[in-house]
Amino acid sequence: xxxxxxxxxxxxFGQLLLGLINGAFYAMLSLGLAVIFGLLNVINFxxxxxxxxxxxxxxxxxxxxxxxxxxxxxxxxxxxxxxGVVLERLLLRHLYHLDHLYGLLLTFGLAxxxxxxxxxxxxxxxxxxxxxxxxxxxxxxxxxxxxxxxxVVFSLLVCLATWYTIERTKLGSYxxxxxxxxxxxxxxxxxxxxxxxxxxxxxxxLAALAGVLAAPAYxxxxxxxxxxxxxxxxxVVIGGMGSxxxxxxxxxxxxVIEGLTKVFYPEASNTVIFxxxxxxxxxxxxxxxxxxx
Amino acid sequence: MNANxxxxxxxxxxxxxxxAPSAAAPASRTGAVLFAVFVxxxxxxxxxxxxxxxxxxxxxxxxxxxAFNLLIGYVGLLSFGHAMFFGFAAYVSAHAVKVxxxxxxxxxxxxxxxxxxxxxxxxxxxIRRQGIYFAMVTLALAxxxxxxxxxxxxxxxxxxxxxxxxxPLFGLVDTKNDLTMYYLVLAIFLIGFTTIHRTxxxxxxxxxxxxxxxxxxxxxxxxxxxxxxxxAFVLSATLAGVAGATKALVFQLASLTDVTWQMSGxxxxxxxxxxxxxxxxxxxxxxxxxxxxxxxxGLGEWVLVVQGMIFVVVVMLFRRGVVGxxxxxxxxR
Numbered sequence: 001x002x003x004x005x006x007x008x009x010x011x012x013f014g015q016l017l018l019g020l021i022n023g024a025f026y027a028m029l030s031l032g033l034a035v036i037f038g039l040l041n042v043i044n045f046x047x048x049x050x051x052x053x054x055x056x057x058x059x060x061x062x063x064x065x066x067x068x069x070x071x072x073x074x075x076x077x078x079x080x081x082x083x084g085v086v087l088e089r090l091l092l093r094h095l096y097h098l099d100h101l102y103g104l105l106l107t108f109g110l111a112x113x114x115x116x117x118x119x120x121x122x123x124x125x126x127x128x129x130x131x132x133x134x135x136x137x138x139x140x141x142x143x144x145x146x147x148x149x150x151x152v153v154f155s156l157l158v159c160l161a162t163w164y165t166i167e168r169t170k171l172g173s174y175x176x177x178x179x180x181x182x183x184x185x186x187x188x189x190x191x192x193x194x195x196x197x198x199x200x201x202x203x204x205x206l207a208a209l210a211g212v213l214a215a216p217a218y219x220x221x222x223x224x225x226x227x228x229x230x231x232x233x234x235x236v237v238i239g240g241m242g243s244x245x246x247x248x249x250x251x252x253x254x255x256v257i258e259g260l261t262k263v264f265y266p267e268a269s270n271t272v273i274f275x276x277x278x279x280x281x282x283x284x285x286x287x288x289x290x291x292x293x
Numbered sequence: 294m295n296a297n298x299x300x301x302x303x304x305x306x307x308x309x310x311x312x313a314p315s316a317a318a319p320a321s322r323t324g325a326v327l328f329a330v331f332v333x334x335x336x337x338x339x340x341x342x343x344x345x346x347x348x349x350x351x352x353x354x355x356x357x358x359x360a361f362n363l364l365i366g367y368v369g370l371l372s373f374g375h376a377m378f379f380g381f382a383a384y385v386s387a388h389a390v391k392v393x394x395x396x397x398x399x400x401x402x403x404x405x406x407x408x409x410x411x412x413x414x415x416x417x418x419x420i421r422r423q424g425i426y427f428a429m430v431t432l433a434l435a436x437x438x439x440x441x442x443x444x445x446x447x448x449x450x451x452x453x454x455x456x457x458x459x460x461p462l463f464g465l466v467d468t469k470n471d472l473t474m475y476y477l478v479l480a481i482f483l484i485g486f487t488t489i490h491r492t493x494x495x496x497x498x499x500x501x502x503x504x505x506x507x508x509x510x511x512x513x514x515x516x517x518x519x520x521x522x523x524x525a526f527v528l529s530a531t532l533a534g535v536a537g538a539t540k541a542l543v544f545q546l547a548s549l550t551d552v553t554w555q556m557s558g559x560x561x562x563x564x565x566x567x568x569x570x571x572x573x574x575x576x577x578x579x580x581x582x583x584x585x586x587x588x589x590x591g592l593g594e595w596v597l598v599v600q601g602m603i604f605v606v607v608v609m610l611f612r613r614g615v616v617g618x619x620x621x622x623x624x625x626r
Contacts (some may be wrong), residue, residue: 037425043425043428043429053541063416065479075459077320091605091609094609095608095609098612100424100425101371101424101425101428102608102612104371104373104425104428105561105565105604105608106603106604106605106608106609108561109601109602109603109604109605109608110601110604110605111601112558112597112598112600112601112604113598113602113605114598114601115595115597116594116595116597116598116599116600117594117598119594119597120593120594120595120598130427168326170511214429226554230432230433230436230554231433231436233429233433234429234433234436236429237422237429237430237433261360267444270350270443270444271437271440271441274433274436274437274440276433277430277433277434277435278418281421281422281430282418282420285421285422
């Protein structure tokens with residue numbers, strides 16, 4: 001067995017894996033934020049709450065109805081995405097002609113409502129969720145729990161599928177065109193308002209999917225989303241929202257950096273992403289993959 | 294971004310800016326009358342059945358909201374991290390008074406100075422991005438300060454700094470009495486409020502408004518926009534710090550609550566409810582939200598829900614806020 005700067009390899013690779021898992025959630029959430037922002041010009045502050053709704057959705061299905069994880073992985077994102085569609089139709093739609101800040105304030109208020117309701121119902125302590133793939137394998141240099149490996153692979157697949165849809169399909173080309181010039185795309189006969197609604201629903205569903213994935217890995221608690229969303233904002237600022245692949249790369253990369261910080265300098269592990277954000281803003285204000293407008 | 298239009302002399306001093314005649318006039322006569330009524334009312338409020346502690350809380354948050362409003366209402370910058378100045382300055386003043394034995398005025402001054410330095414650092418990072426990104430950057434920076442406060446030894450972690458003594462003002466005047474403390478807080482609030490008022494109505498304030506209305510135009514006129522934004526940010530941070538430092542001495546407590554993102558959201562809510570970009574709006578908003586929290590204190594998590602609903606209702610229906618709506622009804626701003 002080799003030693004890495006005095007750190008036992010088990011701890012090193014263990015934290016690396018945890019970092020990758022965190023990075024998977026950063027990537028999925030920042031991807032959803034970027035897709036929504038691209039078309040709606042709204043920073044979706046409710047994203048964290050919708051991620052939490054995803055986790056609680058899976059928890060409720062399992063605890064109350066006995067519906068297993070794999071079904072929840074399909075049902076919950078659809079259901080939460082539908083609530084997103086309703087929110088867009090009822091509220092967000094009426095703010096597009098105003099300053100973008102109002103969209104942020106509205107979604108912030110919605111996040112408070114949702115988090116408050118869940119806290120009222122479930123208290124602020126975490127609920128456990130049974131691991132759907134128990135067990136693991138010893139890779140020689142570290143122990144790999146199957147579910148953790150599953151999170152990394154599955155989220156990577158989801159991210160790449162999203163990238164493929166947006167960058168390589170006809171539907172994606174409509175989406176990108178509407179991001180640039182919605183008026184022109186509408187003039188060509190595409191129903192842009194419906195596209196906006198569905199895009200918001202999709203972004204929300206992506207957040208809920210991340211939530212379902214997170215349920216067995218973390219404790220399911222009402223404030224799990226608000227704690228995460230601020231870090232994701234920093235990730236978005238670092239990556240810039242210009243590129244899909246950039247968001248994915250930044251998410252995973254920062255998760256790994258955070259995990260490694262836990263090994264080498266644990267005191268800074270909570271703040272390292274914010275420090276990186278400050279440095280990136282000093283050197284490259286538009287973000288690593290962003291375009292300065 | 295910083296490009297100056299060729300041929301346009303760069304104005305180094307804000308005083309060179311030609312003031313717009315109509316808007317630069319000091320607040321209208323009604324404003325002055327309202328202000329006088331407000332001051333007299335606040336002088337006698339403790340004798341009219343209002344608890345001094347409640348009034349002090351309102352005044353501290355009113356100053357905090359006014360400081361926040363200076364950015365959103367007059368420069369168009371939405372800071373979603375103002376709790377970092379409010380909360381950290383509270384820790385600084387509580388520590389200075391409790392551990393170092395400083396007098397209240399020095400403690401508050403220390404809080405303000407530290408907040409100013411933080412504002413300079415956070416501001417120079419945040420103004421590199423505009424609009425929505427500015428909000429996200431300030432929020433992230435505030436979260437960083439939150440974690441620092443959580444871990445730093447001098448803040449007392451989850452316990453905070455408790456039982457901060459109320460030492461005599463200037464070493465002479467006893468502040469253990471709530472009524473004396475109230476007049477100190479009122480004086481601090483009025484100084485802060487007048488500072489903001491003077492800033493808004495100065496040529497410097499006119500430039501800030503021009504940045505809010507049309508930043509490229511302000512740049513093309515030769516204003517170094519970033520410097521104006523930074524100065525406004527530092528001023529706002531300082532006053533938010535003074536408010537937090539004062540609150541810590543009033544309640545003899547500095548805790549993590551004041552550094553959380555929820556606190557940053559609360560000051561946004563107060564300003565939004567009262568009316569962004571109005572002089573009295575933040576004061577009204579602070580009074581409304583603090584009273585509401587007092588009434589709903591027993592309802593636990595519902596406070597969060599109610600606050601969220603107020604956000605939604607105000608954003609959807611009353612974007613001008615209470616004061617802005619009244620002013621619009623009366624046909625003036």
